Every structure is written in structure tokens, then in C-alpha cells.
Amino acid sequence: MSTLREVAKHAGVSIKTVSRIVNGDAAVNAKTRAAVQHHLTTLNYVPNHAARQMRSGASSVFGLMTDAVATTPYSVDIVRGAQAALLENHQTLLIASSDGDPKREAELWQMFRAHRVAGVVYAAMFHRSHDIGKPAFDKSIVLANCFAANGDKPSIIPDDELGGYTQAKYLLQRGHRRIGIVTLIPDLEATRLRGMGMRRAFAEAGVTFDESLELRGVRGAVGGEVLMTYEVTREMLSMPNRPTAIICGNDTLAMQVYFAAGSLGLSIPDHLSVIGFDDLKLISETLYPQLTTVALPYFEIGKRAVEHMNKPHAGSTLSSQRQLVPCPLVERHSCKPLT
Amino acid sequence: MSTLREVAKHAGVSIKTVSRIVNGDAAVNAKTRAAVQHHLTTLNYVPNHAARQMRSGASSVFGLMTDAVATTPYSVDIVRGAQAALLENHQTLLIASSDGDPKREAELWQMFRAHRVAGVVYAAMFHRSHDIGKPAFDKSIVLANCFAANGDKPSIIPDDELGGYTQAKYLLQRGHRRIGIVTLIPDLEATRLRGMGMRRAFAEAGVTFDESLELRGVRGAVGGEVLMTYEVTREMLSMPNRPTAIICGNDTLAMQVYFAAGSLGLSIPDHLSVIGFDDLKLISETLYPQLTTVALPYFEIGKRAVEHMNKPHAGSTLSSQRQLVPCPLVERHSCKPLT
């Protein structure tokens, strides 16, 4: 790999002159510039990032730490979003997964420090309170899709309350009154917030919500979930006064609702409207009919996380510590107005 | 961030002595070691990776280049596999996506060179022939899930032929004779290979395959696919002599087969057996009943790609340029022996 020195030797100029040209410094004679440029391309020179960083102390590498990518496949979008923001400034991303192992995570923080990353995006795969045990990390940290229990770190999270509100309102506006809810694990902050949002929509519409129609679609604790949506939904749909629409905790649950409805001869959306959450395209676009759902803005979250780190931290008041990203409605064909 | 020099000053020894301790060099007096260790932890010393790399020339960073992560969400598993292999040697991963833009891709190759990465895993999201236009990259490159048209780069790819064989054999062994096939886009190498595998299984079983039962489940070209599996399958299942089992090009298609069957009142697996491909857990574990499918070994592919680069390139004969990774059968509840 050629160096400034080599190029300088070939071109018969000093190292510094070559450096100037590489960095677009104005004060170089046009003729010299052209000559050196030629050797630059001939020798296929590429600046050594390590040397630059050592000299300048500044780093253009960011870290992305994640506790468990595996569970939600579309979390890749966080990475893509981060990369989109990084791209503009010619920055790059070093990624690492702790897989939930605290010892491993500590090692990875050290690794990031060793690489002198400019900042770290810490992405947890559930929108939940997350305690980063003193990472002993002096650079900026932004949490993505999770938030610190003590609230001392900026975090970018989906606006679940608004998401739940959006789901309920969409159905209420279309005349549905008896609306079933199949929820995720109740421990999740997301579940709580969405529930609040839904109730807000019901209140606004002046509809009293029948609490007996809210059921848990998942058994077990976080990490060891077992779906029981199919059974639960069948039961709910077999009631004499069955709901005309169902709000689902995510698209996976929606999928099982489809099967439960199908098994009872109910067709979607004619006999039953279904709205999902997450917009896992793999599911939402493949279900038949395609699923109307509220999207988790992973891409946007990743993007904003990096942008937040690149921004001068002028407005980092405590109120701005939690940045809520709206969850947009994606309208497809699984809901129908009640006639 | 503290340096060797600082620690040395605090401990009253030379820089080199501290360096020795950090690197576990044997020739240090136990007493000095203890004293220095203390300052090391107090000052929270972490070696500067850039300086190390510059001094030694060796890099412990690998690159992962990908053309479009978005499409197949489980491609994250390639990353996870790569990281698993990296972990053992305390190496790290710099990732970048070209999103299919050749200009951008060229820039990223330069970026990798700037970082002096030790090697690059190039992951394309379809198992297909991929032409890396002279990346002008002198380090090792391993292709994951794709292969070079001219075959001059080592590549790790799923054994699609065997995968197709596995699908067909599984059903044949269970007594099925009229077996429908819903395929992906025919252009894909994967589609061709799997078809060959299936035919091999039919031949072995002495069953003549009714070509009219092989249908295309996807319309359009790569990148702009539109599913038409639902319609196609309904048609196939409405035939007087309908198949008793269906082999699907992937789990997405399988999902639509479920819906098509349901719409005709056929229940799975009692009236129809279905076998998928990919094992996208989001789908395969959520379908009701859960889907028997053949898994794409993404994790293993990522792992082997990195291992291949870490290995001394002794056995890089041309024959070993393409490494086939078997696709394991994942048995769930969507198939039933024909009685």
C-alpha cells in the first residue's frame, strides 16, 4: 500500500506537498498538482486512516452496540438508518453484538475505546428501560429503541403511545365500536404506552372500551415468548357478541389472527378488520389480504441517533433527552369500514 | 484517554516496560508488574488501536460489504455468523452497504483500504452470480451467498441443489406422489439448482414428475417481485387431480399457500402438506401450523467466510473456491405422511 512518502519520491516533491494535494489544500501550483495527481492515481494511493487518526486525534468511526440483533430481524433497519446518516460525512460504522452477555459487553466497550470511536449508538431490541452499567466511556452515547432507567442518556425511541392511538383511532373512525386487543408481553414499556394511546383514542371518540376484549397474545417472559394468539383469538371470535375488529401487538400476532379467523370461516376484511404493528414487510406484504399496520420507524431511529451525535450538543436539555419518533400508519387491505 | 507514556510516568518506569506488561510479555519483575498494573487500571488505560496498527502494519479489522441488506431481513445472520468467528481472535467488523450503487461501492472499497482492513466479506443478498468490478483491493475477499462470474474468488454459498433434493425427498419418503412446486424467479441460480435437486429426488424414487405441476409463484424481475402465489396455488388446488403436497420456493410463498388452501377449505397438513425454504423464523414459527422448511444457513455462511480468511491459504485450490454449505431440514407441523 503506497504512502505519501512514496508518491512524493516518484513525483519529486516533498511529502507535505503531496499531503496538501490529497487534502485539497489551495496553496499548490496547478502544474505541481497535476503532476502529483498523476502519481497519486498511478500508485493508487489511499490515505492511511490509522495514521490520520493518530495525528489528528479525531475519529470518523462510530460504534454500534446491540444486545441481540437476532430477535427482530428488521432491526437491520437501524443499522441502515445509521449508515445513511454516516454516509454524508464519510464516517463509518464498527458493529458489535453483546448478545446480552454483560461480560462480553464490557469487553466490547473496551474495544470501542481502543478504536477511539467518536461515539456509540446503543441499540436494544425492545423498546424498554435499559441499564448500561457504567460503560466507562467518555464519548457520546445515544440509545436507540431503548432508554436508560435513570434517564441520563439521550435516547431515540418510537412513540408507542401515539402508535397505539393511531391503531385505535383508525378503526374507530371507520365505525368500529367493539374492538378486540391482542397484546404483547405486558411488562414491556411499549405495551403499556400503546394501551394508554388506545384508551386515549377511545375516550376522544366517546366510546367506552370493554376491558374484557383485551387479551394477552403471548405467553412467557421476554426472550422466551410463546405465541398463544391463535387460541386466544379463536375464543374471542367465538363469543356471541364478537368484536368487529382486532388491534394486534405486532404483525406476528396479526398473522395468527388471520389463521384464527380463517379457521372460523371469517374472512378478512369483510367479517373482521385487523390492524397490526411493526410493519415487518415480510409479513405485512405477504399476508393475504395485505396487512394494514403501524410501522416501527427503525430506519429513522438509526438515522436520528447518528445525527444526534454529529450535532453540536447545544440543545441537550433534559427535555430533549428522549426523542420520540412517530410510527406511521401503513394502509393496506385488512381493514374495512363498518357499514 | 491515557497513554503508555502517562502510565509510565505515574509508575516511574519506562514506556517500554508498561508496553511489555500490557502485552503480557514474560520478562517483567513481578513486583514492577503489580505496581504498573495498579496504575494501568487507575488511569483506565486502553491501547490505541490506530497506533498499534500503524506500528505493526497488521490489522484486526475486517470489512463486510453488502449490496442490499434490506431485502432479506435474515441476512443479519450472516453478520452474526461473521462476528461469532471474529470474536475468538478479538477482531472486529466494519460494515458498509452499497445499496447496489456501483459508484458508492467503489468509494466503500477505498474506505476499506483506508482502514487497512485485513479482508472483506462481500455478501450479496441473492445466491447468484455477482461481478465485483475490479475492486482494486489487495487483501483477501470472500464472497458470501454469491459467487463471482469468473470464479476467481472463494465463495461460500448454500447448497441449493441439495436443498431442493431435501425438500422433494422429504415428501416422497412420506408417500406423496403428486407434488406441486411453486418456484421463485426462474433467473435465479438458486431456482435452477433446487429444481435439479428435486428432479434428482424424483428420479431416485422412481417417480415421474408431472411438469405441469411446477408453477411460478412470483411475477416480475429480481428487485421488483410481486407475489402471485395465492392465485396460482388456488388454481392448482382446484384441479380435479390436485397435488397432495406443495414444495415452496421460500417461506413467503408457503405462507400464501396456507391462505390459498384455507380459502378452499383445505386444512394443513391433513389435506395438504407444505414444505418451505429459508426458515425465516418470523414466518415459519408463526404460521399455524408451524412450517416444515429447509433452512438457509446464513449464520454458518458468515462464520465460514471469516474463518476462510483467517485460515492460511494453503488449500486454496480452484476446486475449493466454492464452498457449499448444506441447508438443514427443520421439521415442524406442516407435512403429514400420505396414508
Place this chain on the structure above:
DNA sequence: TGAGTGAATGACAACGTTGTCATTAGAACG
């Protein structure tokens, strides 16, 4: 003509490490 100006270029140090070699101080030996 000589001083002053500005543009173009170069010499040198420093960033934090580690490899090479030298130095020191005991210990072991004759």
C-alpha cells in the same frame, strides 16, 4: 536597485506504539 510582498514548497516534530538493541545490576562461576 533594494526592500517588501506573497505564493509555493519543504524541514521537522509529534501523535502512541512496539521492535531492536543497549544498558544495568545482581548472581554464579572459576
Place this chain on the structure above:
DNA sequence: CGTTCTAATGACAACGTTGTCATTCACTCA
């Protein structure tokens, strides 16, 4: 006691880059 050996430690250079300052040279102006 002097010599040799070994263990422990340190001085120094170099990796590739860029910031600081110095130098060179052609030119302008009085």
C-alpha cells in the same frame, strides 16, 4: 576478586500523517 551470564529495564527509531514554522523565489513598488 574478576569474569561471565542472565534477568530486568530503558533509549531510540520507525510506522504515515499533518500542524507549525522556515525557506525559496519571482514579483511589485518606491
